[in-house]
Amino acid sequence: MPVQPLLALRGVSKRFAAVQALVDVELEIRAGEVVALMGDNAAGKSTLVKVISGVGPADKGVIEWQGSAVQIRRPQDAQVLGIATVYQDLAMCGNLDVVGNLFLGREIHRFGVLDEVEMERRTRQLLHTLSIRVPDVRVPLAALSSGQRQVVAITRSFVGEPRLLLLDEPTTALGIEQTSQLLDLIEELRDRGLGVLLISHNMGDIKAVADRVAVLRLGRNNGVFDVNTTSQEQIISSITGAADNTTTPRPSRPEEAWP
Amino acid sequence: MAVRGRRARARAADAAPEAGRRREGHRWYTERLRANAGAVRRRVHEGRLGPVPALLALAVTWSVFQGLNDNFLTPRNLSVLSVDIVGTGIIAVGIVFVLLIGEIDLAVGSLAGLAGALFAALYVNLGIPEWLAAIVAVASGAAAGAVHGFSFAKIGVPAFVVTLAGLLSWNGLMLYLLGTESTIHFNQDGLVAALTSRYFSAAVTTYGLAALGTAAYLLVSYHDRRRRSTAGMPCRPVGEIWARTALLAVVAFAAVHVLGRFEGLPLALVLFLGVIVASDFFLRRTPYGRQVLALGGGVEAARRTGVDVVRVRISVFMVSGTLAAVGGLFVASRVTSASQVPGSGMLLISAIAAAIIGGTSLFGGRGSTWSALLGVLIIQSIASGMALLGVQPPVQFMITGGVLFTAVVFDSLARRAAESGWRA
Numbered sequence: 001m002p003v004q005p006l007l008a009l010r011g012v013s014k015r016f017a018a019v020q021a022l023v024d025v026e027l028e029i030r031a032g033e034v035v036a037l038m039g040d041n042a043a044g045k046s047t048l049v050k051v052i053s054g055v056g057p058a059d060k061g062v063i064e065w066q067g068s069a070v071q072i073r074r075p076q077d078a079q080v081l082g083i084a085t086v087y088q089d090l091a092m093c094g095n096l097d098v099v100g101n102l103f104l105g106r107e108i109h110r111f112g113v114l115d116e117v118e119m120e121r122r123t124r125q126l127l128h129t130l131s132i133r134v135p136d137v138r139v140p141l142a143a144l145s146s147g148q149r150q151v152v153a154i155t156r157s158f159v160g161e162p163r164l165l166l167l168d169e170p171t172t173a174l175g176i177e178q179t180s181q182l183l184d185l186i187e188e189l190r191d192r193g194l195g196v197l198l199i200s201h202n203m204g205d206i207k208a209v210a211d212r213v214a215v216l217r218l219g220r221n222n223g224v225f226d227v228n229t230t231s232q233e234q235i236i237s238s239i240t241g242a243a244d245n246t247t248t249p250r251p252s253r254p255e256e257a258w259p
Numbered sequence: 260m261a262v263r264g265r266r267a268r269a270r271a272a273d274a275a276p277e278a279g280r281r282r283e284g285h286r287w288y289t290e291r292l293r294a295n296a297g298a299v300r301r302r303v304h305e306g307r308l309g310p311v312p313a314l315l316a317l318a319v320t321w322s323v324f325q326g327l328n329d330n331f332l333t334p335r336n337l338s339v340l341s342v343d344i345v346g347t348g349i350i351a352v353g354i355v356f357v358l359l360i361g362e363i364d365l366a367v368g369s370l371a372g373l374a375g376a377l378f379a380a381l382y383v384n385l386g387i388p389e390w391l392a393a394i395v396a397v398a399s400g401a402a403a404g405a406v407h408g409f410s411f412a413k414i415g416v417p418a419f420v421v422t423l424a425g426l427l428s429w430n431g432l433m434l435y436l437l438g439t440e441s442t443i444h445f446n447q448d449g450l451v452a453a454l455t456s457r458y459f460s461a462a463v464t465t466y467g468l469a470a471l472g473t474a475a476y477l478l479v480s481y482h483d484r485r486r487r488s489t490a491g492m493p494c495r496p497v498g499e500i501w502a503r504t505a506l507l508a509v510v511a512f513a514a515v516h517v518l519g520r521f522e523g524l525p526l527a528l529v530l531f532l533g534v535i536v537a538s539d540f541f542l543r544r545t546p547y548g549r550q551v552l553a554l555g556g557g558v559e560a561a562r563r564t565g566v567d568v569v570r571v572r573i574s575v576f577m578v579s580g581t582l583a584a585v586g587g588l589f590v591a592s593r594v595t596s597a598s599q600v601p602g603s604g605m606l607l608i609s610a611i612a613a614a615i616i617g618g619t620s621l622f623g624g625r626g627s628t629w630s631a632l633l634g635v636l637i638i639q640s641i642a643s644g645m646a647l648l649g650v651q652p653p654v655q656f657m658i659t660g661g662v663l664f665t666a667v668v669f670d671s672l673a674r675r676a677a678e679s680g681w682r683a
Contacts, residue, residue: 055563075565091563093556094677095624096549104553105564107546114544117486124492142677143301 004067006031006195007052007083007164012061014047021047022058022219029164029195034186036206036227037199038239039216045199046088048216049168052197053085054078079106084162088169088199090153094142098134099123101141102156126155130185146173154182164195171205183209203232215239312669313618313633316662320637324644331644334520340643341518342455344635345527346371346590350610351617351631352538353582356575358614359542360554361623362418364579366407366425368607370400371587372599373429376436378451378588379443379597389450397584403429404580408573418576430602437599444596453526454592460523468524469511477504527589531632534582538628551575555624586610612659613638616666622674637662 005028014022022044029035039045050056052063054072062069065081072078078085092101099120108115108122123137132151134144141149150173157165167186171179186196186209200206206213207227215222215238223238324331350367357364374396381392407425411418437443446452459465480500487494518524542548550571553561562568590606591597600606617634619626638659645655 053563075563079565085563087563089559091557091560093553093560093624095556096552100549100552104549104561105566107549109546112545114546114549116544117483117490117492120487120492121490140677 003030005029005064006066008064008067009048009052010062010064012048012051012058012063014044014051014056014058014060020219022051024061024220025216026221027214029197031163031195032190032193033212034190034196034198034210036210036213037197037216038201038206038213038235039222040239040241042218043216043239044219045216046168047219049085049087049166049197049199052078052166053083075105079160082161082163083166084157084160084164085166086153086157086168086170088172090149092141092149092153092156095140097140098137098144098152101152102126102159104156106160122159126158130155130158131181147175147178150174151178154185162194164197165189166197166199168199169201170198171200171202179205203235207232217241308618308673310618310627310629310633312666313616313630313637316616317633317637317640320640320644324640324647328644328647330647334517336643336647338518338521338525340636340639341528342525342593343643344632344639345455345525345531346586346593347606347609347613347639348531348586348631348635349534349589350583350586350606351613351635352534352628353579353586354610354614355619355626355628355631356538356542356551356578356582357418358619358621359551359623359626360572360575362411362572362575363422363611364404364407364576364583365419365422365607366403366429367579367583367586367610368604369426369429369433369602370403370580370583371590371606372597372602373403373433373436374400374584374587375591375597375601376433376443378591379445380436382449382451383443383445389446393451393588396588397581400580400582400584400587401577402580404577404583405573407580408576411576412569412572426607433602434599437597442596442598445591447595451588451592452595454530454589455525455527456592457526458523459526459529460519462519465515465519465524466512468529469508469515472511473504473508476507480504527592534585535628535632542628547571547574552624583610609635609638609659612663612666615670616662618666620670620674621667622670625673 007027007029009025009027012022012025012027013020025044025048027035027037027048037045037048047056051058052072054075054077057073063072064070070077070081072081072083093104096104099116102123103119108118120137127134127137132155134148134152141152144152150170154167154170157167171182174182183205186198189196190209190211198206198210210227213225213227213230213235215225215235217239218241222241225235225238321332330336350371353367354364377399378392378396381387381395382389387395403425407418407421410416410421434441447456459468477500480495480503484494484497484500515524518528542551550561550566553564553566554568554571554575558568561571587601590601613634614626614631615621615634616637617630617632619630619634641659641662642655645658
C-alpha cells in the first residue's frame with residue numbers, strides 16, 4: 001500500500017463491566033474516503049466512535065494516525081489530531097447559544113478573556129460557507145428546533161478544520177432537503193481530502209456517499225465491503241448475522257465468546 | 260443590572276442596516292418596535308425573562324412598604340439596608356455558582372459561622388494578627404469547599420448529602436471554637452469591623468465612584484460596538500448604548516445621593532458590588548466561566564468537549580465555600596462579634612432563597628451573580644419593612660417563604676417552557 005491510512009484501528013477491544021462491547025476490531029479510514037459503519041443495535045458502533053473521539057478510550061489495541069501509533073485518552077487528544085465528532089445525541093448545551101456551543105472546549109480568548117466578537121464572526125462565516133441558516137446565533141440552543149440543533153452540531157465539527165470526521169447518525173433529525181445537503185457536503189469533504197466515518201442505518205444514504213462499508217456485529221468485525229460491487233442484500237445479511245464473513249485475521253478466542 | 264436580558268432582546272431587532280435606518284426613520288422604528296415585541300413574546304414563551312420578574316418584585320415590595328410606612332424609603336433605612344444585605348449577598352453569590360452547575364450547597368451558613376468563629380478565636384483568644392486571622396478564616400472556607408467538592412465530584416456522593424454533613428460538622432466545629440461563652444467580641448476599630456462600619460462620605464469620592472462605574476460601562480459598551488462594527492456584524496445602536504448608560508447613571512447617582520444623606524456610601528456595599536462585577540465577569544467572559552455554564556447545560560456534553568468535569572466541580576464548591584467565609588466575616592463585622600447566630604440556619608435559607616428569588620435557576624445553567632443582589636435586596640427589604648411595621652417574625656417567615664415559593668414556581672415553569680422548546 002503506497003499511502004498510510006489516515007486512521008487505523010488494530011485489535012481494539014473495550015469492556016463495560018460484564019459486557020464485551022468491542023472485540024479485536026480492525027478499521028482503516030484513508031484520506032479522501034468515506035467509510036460507512038453499519039451494524040445492528042448494540043453492535044458497538046457508538047462505542048467505537050467514543051474510542052476514536054477519546055470520550056471512552058479503548059482497553060486494548062492500537063490506534064494509528066497516518067501510520068504511527070497514537071494515544072487518544074481524552075477528547076482533547078482527538079481534537080489535536082484533527083478528529084471531529086458529531087454524536088448521535090448531539091452532546092450540546094441547551095443553555096449556551098450557538099456561538100458558545102460551536103466553540104465549547106476550544107474557546108478563542110485574548111489574555112484569558114473570551115473573544116466573543118471573533119467567535120461570533122467565525123460562526124457567521126462558517127454558517128455562511130456551509131450555507132446553513134440559523135435564526136439567531138445568540139439564542140440559547142434550547143430555543144432552536146431539533147433539525148436546527150442537528151445542523152449546529154454538524155457545523156461544530158467544522159470548527160478547527162478537522163482531517164477526520166466522525167458522524168454518528170447525523171441525518172436522524174434532518175428533513176429530506178437538509179439530508180441531501182449534508183450528503184453533498186460529505187462528498188465535498190471527501191474531494192477535499194478529508195476522511196469521513198459515517199454511521200447510519202439508511203442504506204440509501206450509504207449507497208449515495210460511502211466508498212466502503214464496514215460491518216460490526218456483536219462488537220466484532222463482520223466484513224468490509226466495496227459499496228459499488230456489493231449487493232445491498234449481502235450487506236444486510238452481514239449486519240443481521242445471516243452471513244458470517246469474518247475478515248479479522250485473528251481467530252476469535254473461545255473464552256471471549258459472546259455470552 | 261439588567262444588562263443581559265435587555266441586550267438579547269434588542270439584538271433581534273438589530274438586523275436593519277444603518278443606511279436604511281436613516282432614510283426611512285419612521286417606518287424603521289415601527290418595524291423595530293414590532294420586532295422587539297415579537298422578541299419579548301418569544302422570550303416569555305421560552306421562559307427566558309432574565310432579571311425582569313425580580314426587578315418587578317423589588318419595585319412592588321418597595322412601593323407597598325413605602326405606602327404602608329413613610330420611613331421605609333428614607334436615607335437612613337436604605338443605608339442600613341444596603342449594609343445589611345452584604346453578608347448574605349456575598350454568600351448568595353457563591354450559591355449562584357453552585358446552582359449554575361445544577362447542584363446545591365447546604366453548608367454555606369455553617370461555613371459563614373465557622374469563619375466568624377475561627378477569626379474571633381484566632382484573633383481575640385490566641386492574639387494572632389487580625390489580617391492573618393481573617394485570611395485563615397477565608398482559607399478555611401476554601402478548604403471546606405474543596406472537601407465537599409472532592410467528595411461530590413471524585414467519590415460521587417450526592418452534593419446534597421455531602422453539604423448536609425458539612426452543615427452539621429462545621430456547625431459543630433463553630434460551637435466548639437466559641438466555647439462556653441458562645442459569643443466572642445472583637446475590636447470595634449479593627450480591620451474586620453471596618454468592613455461594615457466604614458463609609459465614604461466625601462462627595463468627591465462617592466460621586467466619583469458612581470461616575471467611574473458609569474464611564475467604565477460606557478467605554479466597554481462602546482469598545483464592543485466598535486469591534487463588532489469593524490467585523491461587519493450587527494451591533495447595538497449608539498442611541499441604545501447612551502440610553503443604557505443614562506439609566507445606569509440615574510441609578511448610580513440616585514443611590515449615592517440618597518446614601519450620602521445619611522452616613523455616606525458604605526464600604527461594604529462597594530465591596531459587594533465589586534464581588535458581583537468580578538464574578539459576573541468570570542462567569543460570562545472567561546473560559547472557566549464558560550465551563551461552569553456548560554456543566555449546568557449538560558454534564559455529558561461538557562465532558563465530550565473536553566471539560567475536566569471533576570476539576571470544575573471541585574472549584575465551584577471551593578468558590579462557594581470561600582465566598583461563604585467572606586460573607587461570614589461581613590456578618591460578624593456587623594455585630595463586631597462571632598456568635599452562634601449565623602450557623603442557626605436562617606442565613607443559609609436566606610442566601611439560597613436570595614439566589615433563586617433573584618432569578619438563578621435551581622436546575623442549573625441559567626442565572627447570573629446579579630441575581631444575588633436583586634434577591635437579597637428583596638428578602639432584606641421584606642425583613643426591614645416588616646420590622647418597621649412591627650410585624651412579628653412568624654409572619655415575616657411566611658411571607659418570605661411565599662416569595663421563595665413563587666420564585667421556584669416561576670423557575671419551574673420557565674424550565675418547562677425551555678424544555679418544550681427543546682423537544683419541538
